[in-house]
Amino acid sequence: MxxxxxxxxxxxxxxxxxxxxxxxxxxxxxxxxxxxxxxxxxxxxxxxxxxxxxxxxxxxxxxxxxxxxxxxxxxxxxHFAEYHAALAQLHSKGLVYRCFKTRREIAEDIARAPHHPGEGPEGVIYPGPSQPMSADEEAERLETGDAFSWRLSITACRDHLGADFDRLTFTETGEGPDGETGEVRARPETLGDVILGRKDVGTSYHLACTHDDALQDVTHVIRGLDLYFATHLHRLLQELMGWPVPVYRHHPLMxxxxxxxxxxxxxxxxxxxxxxxxxxxxxxxxxxxx
CATH class of the missing domain: 3.40.50.620 (HUPs)
Structure with missing residues (x-):
């Protein structure tokens, strides 16, 4: 290589x-x-x-x-089948769940929750449901053909990794928005429960990108500063899937x-x-x- x-x-x-x-x-x-x-x-x-x-x-x-x-x-x-397989692995570990909420419903939830985490670096943080959906309700929603997204549960990931969740780091050879460089602590929780796939498209940028970087033996990821915070999530996916961790460099945007x-x-x-x-x-x- x-x-x-x-x-x-x-x-x-x-x-x-x-x-x-x-x-x-x-x-x-x-x-x-x-x-x-x-x-x-x-x-x-x-x-x-x-x-x-x-x-x-x-x-x-x-x-x-x-x-x-x-x-x-x-x-x-x-290569959608490959991404579906990766998502299935996360599902088998209990790390993703179907979310049937629309953006409007999430916004309404936020308005009713005084202690909601609010905005994160990539928009509104969805912390996940207060109570998991019952199997019967999920089956009923699927039967009626309701749209849904697959979300990664940060809570489940933290439980799955234990203390290692707070030890996730990546190497930044450029500079983050606040001058971050060198070994950076990954903080995927700042993005909340992100979408990794949808009913109609069984993957997302985050899952497909990290899958392909691993598959193609990418050792260095060089991309714009707008994707700096996505790297925190990508580092978590790499840990969950046993994928290698490239060196990162985020360049300024024109x-x-x-x-x-x-x-x-x-x-x-x-x-x-x-x-x-x-x-x-x-x-x-x-x-x-x-």
């Missing part, structure tokens, strides 16, 4: 923009400088928003930037003149638009500060 093995993993829900270019070049450059390898992974579990034309554009834009990768490219939409992150709706800053306007790979590198 290559000593330094990383990946760039875009979702083909639109055309790549300036922020994607910065991230891609950061990842591929790091692999080259380390004498390692950078994989390309297409994270297309959202089969509604992900489109073949966007995937084709991703490949074209990355090649224009000068990036190359080994074949075959892993497309997550081709912002526009208003201090906002670039978005795929900013069509004037897509790589294809910039290329048509005369941008070259070298001039784009200078534009993003590389």
């Amino acid at each position: 290559t000593a330094f093995r990383t990946r760039f993993a875009p979702s083909p829900t639109g055309f790549l923009h300036l922020g994607h270019a910065f991230s891609a070049l950061t990842v591929f450059d790091a692999a080259r400088e380390a004498g390692g390898m950078c994989l390309l992974r297409i994270e297309d579990i959202d089969t509604t928003r992900c489109k073949p034309q966007y995937e084709a554009a991703v490949l074209e834009d990355l090649r224009w930037l000068g990036c190359d990768w080994p074949e075959p490219v892993r497309r997550q939409s081709e 912002l526009d003149e208003h201090g906002k992150r670039f978005a795929k709706r900013d069509q004037s800053l897509t790589l294809r638009a910039l290329r048509e306007a005369g941008e070259t790979p070298d001039s784009l590198r200078k534009r993003v500060g590389l």
Whole structure:
């Protein structure tokens, strides 16, 4: 196995923009400088928003930037059975549960609970039900075809791991939002009971991403600072599933003149638009500060 093995993993829900270019070049450059390898992974579990034309554009834009990768490219939409199997393992350990609550119902619960944990780094924290749903009620809800999500129970994970839950750490070679670097204590509880799958899509970004990093022998994960807090959850999943723990590096995000992150709706800053306007790979590198 290559000593330094990383990946760039875009979702083909639109055309790549300036922020994607910065991230891609950061990842591929790091692999080259380390004498390692950078994989390309297409994270297309959202089969509604992900489109073949966007995937084709991703490949074209990355090649224009000068990036190359080994074949075959892993497309997550081709491997749902693997993610279902991973979710089934967590379910067999009693670590996930079906949640039938809608966002509105969760918001109403929060309004009624004076001691609710409130907002976390990735939005409202769902601490789980005060009482588990009975088997009869769950069977009835399934019989009527109600929508549900699979949530990871932080309480069950803490009980399962015991004292090891509070010893989870990961290595950060970049810098977190509050200057975190080096050995960082993982705090997955700050995200609450996150969704790992849904009735219609049996996986989530969190589960598919950590599964594939383990499967593909990724040793270094280099990604944007917006995913820093997800790493705390990913470290827990790695512990629960017996998966290896990569070294992490979270890089700053590129912002526009208003201090906002670039978005795929900013069509004037897509790589294809910039290329048509005369941008070259070298001039784009200078534009993003590389």
